[in-house]
Amino acid sequence: METTYCDRCGEPTGTGTHDSCRAARQLEPPRFCTHCRRRMKVQVVPTGWTATCAEHGTLAAH
Amino acid sequence: MSTSSVSVLDRARTRVLAEGQGLEEADILEVLRLPDEDIPAALQLAHEVRMRWCGPEVEVEGIVSLKTGGCPEDCHFCSQSGLFSSPVRSVWLDIPSLVKAAQQTAATGASEFCIVAAVRGPDAKLMQQMRDGVKAIKEAVDINVAASLGMLSQEQVDDLVDMGIHRYNHNLETCRSYFPNVVTTHSWEERWGTLKMVRDSGMEVCCGGIIGLGETLEQRAEFAAQLAELQPDEVPLNFLNPRPGTPLGDQPVMDPKDALRAIAAFRLALPRTILRYAGGREITLGDLGTREGLLGGINAVIVGNYLTTLGRPATSDLDLLAELKMPVKALSATL
Numbered sequence: 001m002e003t004t005y006c007d008r009c010g011e012p013t014g015t016g017t018h019d020s021c022r023a024a025r026q027l028e029p030p031r032f033c034t035h036c037r038r039r040m041k042v043q044v045v046p047t048g049w050t051a052t053c054a055e056h057g058t059l060a061a062h
Numbered sequence: 063m064s065t066s067s068v069s070v071l072d073r074a075r076t077r078v079l080a081e082g083q084g085l086e087e088a089d090i091l092e093v094l095r096l097p098d099e100d101i102p103a104a105l106q107l108a109h110e111v112r113m114r115w116c117g118p119e120v121e122v123e124g125i126v127s128l129k130t131g132g133c134p135e136d137c138h139f140c141s142q143s144g145l146f147s148s149p150v151r152s153v154w155l156d157i158p159s160l161v162k163a164a165q166q167t168a169a170t171g172a173s174e175f176c177i178v179a180a181v182r183g184p185d186a187k188l189m190q191q192m193r194d195g196v197k198a199i200k201e202a203v204d205i206n207v208a209a210s211l212g213m214l215s216q217e218q219v220d221d222l223v224d225m226g227i228h229r230y231n232h233n234l235e236t237c238r239s240y241f242p243n244v245v246t247t248h249s250w251e252e253r254w255g256t257l258k259m260v261r262d263s264g265m266e267v268c269c270g271g272i273i274g275l276g277e278t279l280e281q282r283a284e285f286a287a288q289l290a291e292l293q294p295d296e297v298p299l300n301f302l303n304p305r306p307g308t309p310l311g312d313q314p315v316m317d318p319k320d321a322l323r324a325i326a327a328f329r330l331a332l333p334r335t336i337l338r339y340a341g342g343r344e345i346t347l348g349d350l351g352t353r354e355g356l357l358g359g360i361n362a363v364i365v366g367n368y369l370t371t372l373g374r375p376a377t378s379d380l381d382l383l384a385e386l387k388m389p390v391k392a393l394s395a396t397l
Contacts, residue, residue, distance in 0.1 A: 009306070010149065027303075027344055027372045031149035041153045045163040046124035046170075046366035047376070 005037040030059060071100070071107055074330050079111050084290045084331045091283035093327040094320075101322050108329035108359030115333045119391040120383055121296075121362035123174035123208075123338065124167030124376075127369040128155050128195065129188060133180040135212075135247045137235065139272055141305035141370055142180035148307035150370055160195045161202050168205045170365055170376045173393040175199070176208040176231060176268075178369055182248065183213040189221060196225045204393060208268065213248065213256045219263045229266035229295065232256050237285035240277045257292060266295040270340065273324045274302035274316035282324060286331040296362065297335050299328060301342030303371060321346050322354060329359025338362035344374055352379065356386060 006013050007030035008021035029042050033053035040051040040059075048062035070092040077083050085093070096104055132144045132152030141148040155163075164175045177195065179188055188211065196207050209222060210231035222230065234253055235241065241250040261267050269292055271285060289297055301321050304313045321343075329337055339360050343351055352363075352374070365376035383390060 029370075029372065039149055039151050041151050042370070043127070043130065043153055043155055043159070044367050044370055044372070045126050045155075045159070045166070047163075047166045049367065049372070 003034040005032055005034050007032050007034050010037050010039070029061070070096075071103055074107055074111075078330050078333050079107065079114055082115050082333050084333055085327075087283050087287035090286045090327050090331050091280060093330055094279045094282055094323050096323060098319055101319060101326070104326035104330075105322060105354065105358030108326040109357050111329055111333045112337070112359045112361050116336070116361050118388050119361070120356070120388045121174060121336055121338070121391045122170060122172040122379075123176060123362065123364050124163070124170065124172050124366055125176045125178055125210075125364055125369060126155065126160065126163045126167075127180065128160065128177050128191060129179040129181060130154075130370065131180055133182070135182050135245065137245050138309035139235075139244065139275060139302055139305065140180075141308055143308070146307050146309070148305060154191070157191075157195050157198050161198050164199045164203045164205055164207075167366070168203045170380060171390045172365060173206055173391055174208055174229070175203075175205045176210055176229075178210040178231070179212070180369075181212045183215070184211040184218060189218065192222070193225060196227065200226060206393065208266075210268075213252055214259060216259055219259045219265075223263050223265060227265060229268050230260045231268035231296075231298070232260065233271045233298065233300075234269055234285070234288065234292075235271040236275050236277055237281045237288055239284060240275070240281045244275055254292075257294075261292075267292070268296040268298065269294040270296070270298035270300065270338070272300040272302050272342070273321065274313070274342075274346070275310065276313060283327070286328050289328075290331045294335060296338055297328065297332055298338040298340040298364070299325065299360075300340040301346040303342040303345050305370075315342075315346055318347050318351060321351070322358060325355050325358050325360060336362045338364065340364050341368045341371065341373075349374065349378070352382060353386070356382070356388065 010032035029049040042051045050060045052058040130153045131142045131150045141150045208229040209227045238250045
């Protein structure tokens with residue numbers, strides 16, 4: 001599936017460099033679905049996180 | 063070393079290290095104003111104070127958000143306010159996931175697990191979720207359970223005591239004089255009122271705040287002095303991590319040297335409290351900052367992730383503690 005949107009700021013990945021977003025993501029979970037730009041439901045726990053898009057499913061890091 | 067700093071650090075050596083009394087506001091301000099070359103001496107003294115009055119143990123804690131986002135309050139630093147265009151959405155953690163998070167926290171050797179909710183104060187639904195969640199945790203995990211649920215009524219304080227909550231977190235966030243610049247939907251005095259009820263209930267009081275909200279050095283010293291007046295059992299020290307969409311989203315990350323001055327100053331103001339490294343340490347001080355803080359007055363850490371942002375892996379902090387020969391405070395030592 002094509003990645004269209006930045007998972008941190010939600011703006012199109014083709015617009016700007018998103019370098020600062022990539023740097024910030026080292027210490028943040030994703031917030032936007034890269035496919036549809038929906039704000040995801042994100043749950044952070046001490047050892048990981050899950051991020052759920054109502055349309056495109058759940059991402060997780062543990 | 064500058065003349066003035068010799069003076070304030072000498073005074074601190076007598077008053078704080080030898081006698082165990084915190085610095086007063088004017089001297090806290092002097093520490094916050096120390097020239098760069100005197101920061102190592104201030105951190106060294108703060109470390110000696112911590113070792114003398116608290117000991118070598120480090121208290122390890124994990125935190126988790128039971129109810130994220132959608133908060134009606136307007137704390138200008140917070141991505142969980144429903145009043146700002148933050149990307150953080152409202153979400154509840156279910157009980158099995160809460161218990162699993164407590165188990166994972168305990169597996170790091172942590173003695174504390176703090177359940178946090180983004181609310182003005184708890185409603186009946188949240189209190190029921192707490193009752194169910196704390197009961198399930200206590201049946202599954204041997205760990206102290208703390209809570210942070212905003213402002214409380216006396217009845218809610220009593221309920222939390224009945225649940226077995228051993229420590230309650232309610233941060234004043236900043237000094238009284240600067241608070242209206244940061245929060246307008248409730249007052250500093252309302253927070254103080256909750257803290258007084260918590261103290262009177264017998265629960266331990268956890269109260270700190272965020273450094274780098276735009277307060278002046280005078281206001282930072284005022285905050286440390288006000289915390290010293292409260293005498294909390296624990297002070298979590300956060301550094302602003304500017305969150306997108308919040309009113310403080312464009313505030314610069316604070317100078318790491320100012321962060322180190324603040325660590326030393328708060329320890330010298332609060333020689334006997336648990337001073338915990340909390341959110342923002344990674345972005346403000348980098349990986350090396352954890353070491354400097356632990357050798358500069360800090361004696362507790364939040365391990366792993368925070369509520370909406372990520373932290374260093376717990377193993378990085380635990381490895382560092384082993385290297386520094388600082389034992390993790392055992393659960394038995396807290397009971």
